Amino acid sequence: MERFIDREQEMDTLQDEYERKGSSLVILYGRRRAGKTTLISEFIRDKNALFFLASEESETQNRNAFKEKAADFIGSSLLREASVSTWDAIFAAIMERAFEAKPIIVIDEFQYIGKSNPAFPSVFQRIWEEQLKTRSVMVILCGSLVPMMESQTLAYNSPLYGRRTAQIRLGQIPFRYYGEFFPDRSRKELIEMYAVTDGVPKYIEVFSESRDIYRAIQRNVLNRSGYLYDEPHFLLQQEVSEIGSYFSVIRAIAAGNHKLAAISSALEVKATSLTKYLKTLIDLDILEREVPVTEDNPEKSKRGLYKIKDNYIRFWFAFVYPNMSFIESGNSRIVLDKIRKGLVTSHTAFVYEDVCREKMWELNGDDAWPFHFSRIGRHWDADTEIDIAALDPEGKNLILGECKYWQEPVGMNVLRELEQKAERVSWNKDHRKTWFVLFSMGGFTDDLRQLAEARSDLLLVDDSIDASVRGNMQMS
Secondary structure (H helix, E strand, O other): OOOOOOOHHHHHHHHHHHHOOOOEEEEEEOOOOOOHHHHHHHHHOOOOEEEEEOOOOOHHHHHHHHHHHHHHHHOOHHHHHOOOOOHHHHHHHHHOOOOOOOOEEEEEOOHHHHHHOOOHHHHHHHHHHHHHOOOOOEEEEEEOOHHHHHHHHHOOOOOOOOOOOEEEEOOOOOHHHHHHHOOOOOHHHHHHHHHHHOOOHHHHHHHOOOOOHHHHHHHHOOOOOOOOOOHHHHHHHOOOOOHHHHHHHHHHHHOOOOOHHHHHHHHOOOHHHHHHHHHHHHHOOOEEEEOOOOOOOHHHOOOOEEEEOOHHHHHHHHHHHHHHHHHHOOOHHHHHHHHHHHHHHHHHHHHHHHHHHHHHHHHHHOOOOOOOOOEEEEEEOOOOEEEEEEEOOOOOEEEEEEEEOOOOOEOHHHHHHHHHHHHOOOOOOOOOEEEEEEEEOOOEOHHHHHHHHHOOOEEEEEOOOOOOOOOOOOOO
16 A cells, blocks of 8 residues: 555645755654655655665664765765765765755664764764755654654754754654545444554555455454564564563553552552653653643643553553463464454444544534634543543633444433533533533434534534534534
8 A cells, every 4th residue: 555645744844844945954753653764755756865774783884884875876986985984074975066956865763873873963963063054955864763863863962952943753644534545444444443553654554455454453463473463562672671561561551550559559569660661651652641631730630540542552452462372372263253342342432532532623623613622631530531521722611522432323311411420520610611522433313413403512423424514513
């Protein structure tokens, strides 16, 4: 599946930097498989570019390989045959060349060079200041080891701090673009696909080869030779040294322990000893700390819950990791049966909430309400849990919603229950107007639809059909 979808904003940023007068230095980073190299390849396709992919070999080997690429780029047999002991000499040879169009120099997996020689960021700083900064050239430093790229290029104590002219942290592709990848599939099929592949282009590519989601899982995940069978190990071993400890933390959360005290209890360790692991997993976009959106001071909230942010890792730890003995013994069919029974209720239904919150932003931009909310998340306290809570910046409006990934239509009882929950939400209770939104994969009953037609504070979003407008929102 060779399709370039989304990334408009990132492409615009790169193009703006290319058109900048003089030099530009772009830091492009993000998790593995996110499509960084594809983005760069698409951007430089019709431009004068030197693309170099660094390896985990020594700095000397990387420098020699870069010299060969540079020699080809400028057509210099002299540079190719020269014995070069510094990076400076290679960049000097490049910049001595007169170019008809602005040259682009890309160093992909930049962090590997800095890993083999911690002084390399300082070396590159000198090259930037002395040779590149005052010239018409665009440099892209790209990397996939997120903490290492941040420490080498973006951190305050990095030699390159303050030199960049732009930075792009490339994330996963949002769900709303899945229809472009798979225009012939229903919304339910797209949600199922997203629940496992999580917007990672490479995952989407390998899953696209199978029509059925379970066939795709069997082929790519439950097969010991499958592309994604051991993916979490591969992702973490590149970033951390204590894989077992990190796996224990993730597994504890996947088992339903979301509070810090519950995680520490499940692992039988002190809560303070988990800080490092939780922070690293958050930095890697694997976990997130979630607090009720109605909290005034989120950072100090004692209601914080730790959630697995990455859909594939959440899926893998729920269904694959606990059942690896079956897979290793050749009984993957047993695991697939477990997945068939539990995928919807234990996994996809929760991912559907994320899909609905993403849709809320689209509705917000389309003026679905006579105001625009600025914050969205969930609300919970000791007695109440609500899937969607969105607040306007002036504190006058609160949207509350539920997301039902059911086969049967959602009826009046769900709305009445939500209205009762709303009475227990204390946020600005005496001065707000409360609005309601219901998302349903199975549609809505006729009486609920009729009520929505008559009420200006109720919006129904019917995901059983492909239309984008659900219910009737009467603005007042």
